[in-house]
Amino acid sequence: MARMKLRKLEEYLQGVDGFEKPKILLEQYPTPSHIASCMLFDIQSKYDDLENKLVADLGSGSGMLSIGAFLLGAQFTVGFELDSDAIEIFRNNVADMELPAIDCVQCDVIRDLTIDSWDNVFDTVVMNPPFGTKHNAGMDMRFLESAVRLSNQSIYSLHKTSTRDYISKKTKEWSVTGEVVAKLRYNIDSLYKFHKKSSVDIEVDFWKFDSSNKNI
Amino acid sequence: MKLITYNFLTSKCIRGVKVGYPLKLKIVQKEVVQTDFNPEFITRLLPRLDYPTVHMAAELVDCAEGVPKELGENYAADQDLLQKLHHILLEIDIIEGQLECPETGRIFPITQGIPNMLLNEDEV
Ligand SMILES: C[S@@+](CC[C@H](N)C(=O)[O-])C[C@H]1O[C@@H](n2cnc3c(N)ncnc32)[C@H](O)[C@@H]1O
Numbered sequence: 243m244a245r246m247k248l249r250k251l252e253e254y255l256q257g258v259d260g261f262e263k264p265k266i267l268l269e270q271y272p273t274p275s276h277i278a279s280c281m282l283f284d285i286q287s288k289y290d291d292l293e294n295k296l297v298a299d300l301g302s303g304s305g306m307l308s309i310g311a312f313l314l315g316a317q318f319t320v321g322f323e324l325d326s327d328a329i330e331i332f333r334n335n336v337a338d339m340e341l342p343a344i345d346c347v348q349c350d351v352i353r354d355l356t357i358d359s360w361d362n363v364f365d366t367v368v369m370n371p372p373f374g375t376k377h378n379a380g381m382d383m384r385f386l387e388s389a390v391r392l393s394n395q396s397i398y399s400l401h402k403t404s405t406r407d408y409i410s411k412k413t414k415e416w417s418v419t420g421e422v423v424a425k426l427r428y429n430i431d432s433l434y435k436f437h438k439k440s441s442v443d444i445e446v447d448f449w450k451f452d453s454s455n456k457n458i
Numbered sequence: 459m460k461l462i463t464y465n466f467l468t469s470k471c472i473r474g475v476k477v478g479y480p481l482k483l484k485i486v487q488k489e490v491v492q493t494d495f496n497p498e499f500i501t502r503l504l505p506r507l508d509y510p511t512v513h514m515a516a517e518l519v520d521c522a523e524g525v526p527k528e529l530g531e532n533y534a535a536d537q538d539l540l541q542k543l544h545h546i547l548l549e550i551d552i553i554e555g556q557l558e559c560p561e562t563g564r565i566f567p568i569t570q571g572i573p574n575m576l577l578n579e580d581e582v
Contacts, residue, residue: 294496294498294499296499296503317493317494317496317499317548318460318462318493318499318548320463324576329572333570333571333572342491342492342493342549342551343493343548345459345460345462345463345571345572346571346572347459347463347467347572347573347575348572348573348574348575348576349575349576350576353471353582354471354575354576354577357468357470357471358470359466359467359468359470359479360466362506363466363506
């Protein structure tokens with residue numbers, strides 16, 4: 243498959259339907275199509291980590307990252323998602339675009355992927371994890387832990403910039419190397435479908451991790 | 459759900475279950491989709507799979523002809539076989555059916571192509 247141009251990719255991803263009734267507790271907002279397309283385009287063009295790869299998308303939501311990975315040539319992608327309503331939209335998005343090489347598994351990324359059956363299976367893991375709220379702080383770290391187990395090579399993920407030092411420390415403990423490859427800024431509240439009050443932008447890091455020497 | 463995905467699913471998360479693998483697959487409806495054949499991908503994938511379960515699934519979907527019970531050493535050079543495995547693993551889509559835990563009989567439904575592996579709090 244000839245590689246898709248960035249602009250074309252973004253056009254396609256703009257057509258991915260978002261969450262119908264987003265659940266705040268699960269942090270159900272889609273990655274903005276502009277950010278998703280730039281991220282995925284870099285993952286392929288700079289690091290060659292999508293084309294012909296086996297890819298996982300943790301907390302796949304309405305499918306933004308899974309669909310983008312497919313469009314950039316991933317051989318097969320599995321989205322993992324907890325919520326039935328999100329999965330319904332994922333399924334419709336994948337069916338509308340007639341994409342044959344994407345599966346979705348309904349499960350809890352934190353609870354169900356810490357058993358060994360998916361360990362080391364995926365060449366590349368992509369995710370935009372829930373960052374966690376006051377009640378479930380550190381959700382993104384638990385997603386990252388699952389990602390490290392599942393992957394045998396590369397992980398791409400978004401995390402709040404305020405947690406950068408903590409992530410460096412934690413990944414070192416797992417013998418995983420990582421670097422921030424882009425710094426982003428966006429307004430999460432405005433990404434929810436029926437947002438009411440406007441609020442401030444937050445700073446987000448786009449991380450690339452290498453798990454090939456992991457010890458977890 | 460493609461059979462590649464099936465190959466990795468287990469019911470080990472259920473409390474008390476030791477192996478939980480392979481899940482018994484019952485197919486009510488399946489479809490065939492078309493994806494690009496990439497022999498290198500299949501070759502790289504095979505060592506990550508449980509091959510006896512690949513063969514068992516192939517029999518279940520009537521595609522086991524020409525697929526050996528055990529994988530020989532030179533599978534990477536056998537284009538015919540790789541093509542068949544590509545079809546079995548990536549092109550057969552289970553739309554409706556169920557997965558059954560071999561130890562407890564717990565059923566995981568497959569609805570509109572998606573296996574639901576979620577457990578209730580009291581099962582884990
Ligand atoms: C920030 S959204 C990202 C959605 C999508 N990946 C995207 O980029 O547009 C986070 C997703 O994680 C899902 N999620 C939250 N907790 C989860 C868990 N424990 N297991 C699986 N999915 C979860 C939410 O339902 C939501 O779809």
